Amino acid sequence: MKQSTLAFPTIQRLTTMAALVLGALFLGGCATEGAGPVQAPSNAPAAFELTIAHINDHHSQLDAFAATELVLDGVPTQVELGGFARQTSLFKSVAGTPNLLKLHAGDAMTGSLYYTFFKGKADARMMNTICFDAFIPGNHEFDDGDATLKAFLDELAQGPCQTPTLSANIVPQPGTPLAPAGGKPYLQPSIVKDIGGVRVGLVGITIAGKTRASSRPLASTQFLDETRSAQAAIDALTAQGVRHIVLMTHHGYEADLALAAQLTGVDVIIGGDSHTLLGDFKALGLPSGGRYPTVARNAAGERVCIGQAWEYGKAFGLMNVRFDAQGRVSQCSGQASLVIGEPFKRKDAAGAWQPLPAAEAAALQARLAANPAVRVLAPDPAAAQTLAGFASQVATEKARTIGTASEPLCLVRVPGERADPRAGAGCEAASSLARGSDVAQVVAEAFLRGSRRADFALQNAGGVRVPVPAGTLSMNTAFTVLPYTNVLVELDLTGAEVLAALEDGVANHLDLGQSNGSHPYAAGLRWDLDMSQPKGRRFSNVQVRSKTTGAWTTLGPAKTYVMVTNDFVAAGRDGYATLGPVYAAGRYVNTYLLYTQTFVDYLTATGPLARPSRADYSHQKVITRGGVALP
Template sequence: MPRFLLFFSRPRALWLCALLGLAACSGRYEPPAPFELNIAHINDHHSQLEPFAGTELRLDGVPTQVELGGFARQTAAFKALAGTPNLLKLHAGDALTGTLYYTFFQGRADARLMNTICFDAFIPGNHEFDDGDGVLRDFLDALAQGGCGTEVLSSNIEPQAGTPLAPEGGPAYLRPSTVRRIGGVDVGIVGATIVGKTVNSSRPLPSTRFHEEAASAQKAIDALRARGVRHIVVMTHQGYANDKALAARLTDVDVIIGGDSHTLLGDFSAQGLSSSGPYPTVARNRSGEPVCIGQAWEYAKAIGQMRVRFDAEGRVLDCAGQARLLIGEPFARQDAAGQWQPLPPAESAALARRLEAQPAVQVLAPDPGAARVLAEYTSALTAEKAKTIGAAAEPLCLVRVPGESTNRSAGVAGCADAHQRARGSDIAQVVAEAFLHGSRRADIALQNAGGMRVPLAAGTLTMNSAFTLLPFANTLVELDLTGAEVLAALEDGIANHLDRHLSDGSHPYTAGLRWTLDMRQPRGQRLANVQVRDKATGEWRPLDPARTYVLVTHDFIASGKDGYATLGAAHAAGRFVNTYLLYTQTFVDYVRARGGLRRPAPGDYAHQKVTTQAGVVLP
């Protein structure tokens, strides 16, 4: 039956058959068969190409260490789906920035590993612009060399003609949408990249225009519908909460595959992990029709597998699926003395067989071909990564906002409930202390929550630990600010995510400054009991609004990025000194000077008391 008959009611279809004299229309009208679409997806792998060894999960009710993720294992998971009918393979952005593989190879290693999977489509995340449009172009060139035909999509990014992403005389690198013919059915894919966070928290060219996400996505959807495409998947990089809100603003959207918030969806309580919602999450579009939303955590640790069923008219009937943790041997458990010991081969094999019945995990070995590609790059990094700088006496947990739903330090022993404690991020606190130690002038130091990329487990710290933790090319800047401006800057960082609904990576952590935070209150009233630690005596005194303080932070937020408008104004007025100290090296120097790391004293944490938006007072 000709495809256009899908879009007419039965009487109109019969009328068209009579009008056009189509012999195939004789007899009883038969509607087209229902359609089932399978989607495998990842997001936010952030150059994390190696697996996470010794990650603690709960398996069969017992704490168990496993090897988690790794891009070669991700490749194996995608290849295991090769026989799945009507399969779409998607990457929802932030492939870059986060490890030495990016620092040294600027996306080339990521592109080659991605090409061992051959994604149907990829959208740029905000971190693809961390080093500007030119580095993104070079990464996309490397991605294109794999022969996979991966489409690079974003409906709301408009590079200026003649710039790296829109070269004169050549095709633009970004397209608003694409159409894939899957199982005899056209499936439209639309991209949308978060605007505020990319402009304020990365470094795109000033000439590159970023348009509002929903309007741009709807324009691309409408263009696909005008071509007769009925099934629409929107790929986003804007966060789980924004995806749920976006669904309600769009028409004719069936599926949203997202990234950016590093959100784990699904029930992982049996594995000892918390999540932020069901997988898939079902919302409603502007027409009241179901929209299936999926996201697959972070750092190549998991794969999302969604199945969407459509009725004969092309409407979503239902969706199901699972985000699966990708794990492998060696497996280890604690002995009677509490020491981790590898499981004997027979026990390990038996555990792997039992786990086959658990949909939340998938046990598999890394793909050999992808592992060989990675080995080419790993050998070049081995010497630098192996250099020891000290040790962490206890785990330093990663949290963005105290009380957040997803535990970003999941699997790190000693961090199981870190996200639900008032102190928030241990590692952000330590990094701020390192900044303060590295500055000769500063009274206080500020670090944004999103600037640290990983928690640090107890044990040896290497150069790799430092560059994975602090992967950006930022330098330390000292700003002269009044106490009133310091307070306003803190409010900026909090309002950026509570009021503006942009990145929660802006949330502030400080050294030499502490407070009580009540997130129920409006801007300007969230912080109380703000105190400064005297550098000479160590005494805590109230922040003086009229006094001038020297604040040290990194040049990115000092220039007003991540919502820190107050800092940006002081920077623009010339009230700063750039020390040109690389912030990662400052952290390395701090670790070496102290002979290692441990958590600060409780009274030195920035967050002394926290009340969440829900009114929960955190312990």
């Protein structure tokens, strides 16, 4: 969702970490599953093959995406896409594959009402219908802190699966939820699996800066440098004679490519975080982020096979890795496949979507069986039954209507950049307009209305997750737009601090290379923005709207204002460095208003939802990074 930067640990600290990892591995901190005590390295066969089935970033999206349009046999066709019970069927279908590993590369939680109401319990129960060999925490596993992650991992440990959770660069403080006093730590840097008589090492790495800046881990939980931590864990395994290393990462596809080139001893990287679809899907009407698997080279010039499987349970990765007699990768192949199922629908002569007749649907399914880019199958019955137990508890609340939208509210994180296409008709030009995100603007307006004290409201672009199509709005709409558990706080700020905070939000993505989710939107506050200028000179003509008269006046640098925002931004997260000390000094009031409920209250109070007047948008004039003035 959001990113920031975390300074590298000192060499002394890294050396200490490496020593701890080595010691833990030699003293039993690295579990060897199915192989008994650590033995001398086995003699791997010349043609040892490893198969890896993997997913990532399912984000509590446990239901299938109905009526998803793909191009099948050259014809636009609606299908059901994904669904965790369908993933269970797929994992079960490959269960007989020799030398199989089943991996989940993080961000299991947050993103749907299943998380809102069950805080990972539903995700863990569904993951246990697959029994992954390993899981790594993504940044969103820390959205509600270490204790919520612990509760999720406790659920994951229920039953026979006992899925280990790996991260070589997360170091919880002893006595905290993830490292309980006198108990077993919840996170291991690595494990060793016996795969067909050959020992295979698994190492976990979680994105450091983004997790610290954009989620809510305990301040005492350390996030160490990804590259150095990965190498330390790999070296500890190779010192034991483990010759085959699979690195599980949650820090993005491009970062995986860069990481592979800096490491020695790594053979495979199974990643997540960037939601990248790898493979050739042009015939299906989808773009690709690269080849599947992507073949890179490590620091020793040896092959590294890299895979990622898109997002939300929509895709399934299956990678085959072949090793030579020296334990090096000689070949890797495989496929990331879209996971789809019936009903299949196509447009009739009148342009309406209609289910295919049974015979046509069966013939289409038979043809698709020869296409490795798609896997057509029904949901696993037992997994579907498990999910139904959770679904029944939220169905009534999800369906409750809270209002309507008279026009689509487009989602554009940064004016001039790509618009989210999910709002449909009416947002075709959104990416070319200075106003930017309609839905972020409306969310800010909701926050301002919900606060009695605030002069204006601030919302980070990445905290608003989806656009809003025109039509009926339900509770599910609100919880999908704002899926987290933030509350609203009111900060006392000078005008100079407000301006500095705005500059922080833009510099976070323009200068620091972090997520553009930090980009600011506001209600009751407007500006001109020139992103071609350096930090400190980007914002001009900043004005405040009177809550009583509606008149706009220039922001006074020495004047004190009250700004309402979510507690995440208020605490200085997502690059808002100016706000952090204000929050830490106690210059705020916690309203204890759940931000999603505030949005719901706004929808129900204001009638049909529409875009604000153009004069009320926070972005009045915008010049892009490339110097283009937007209309």
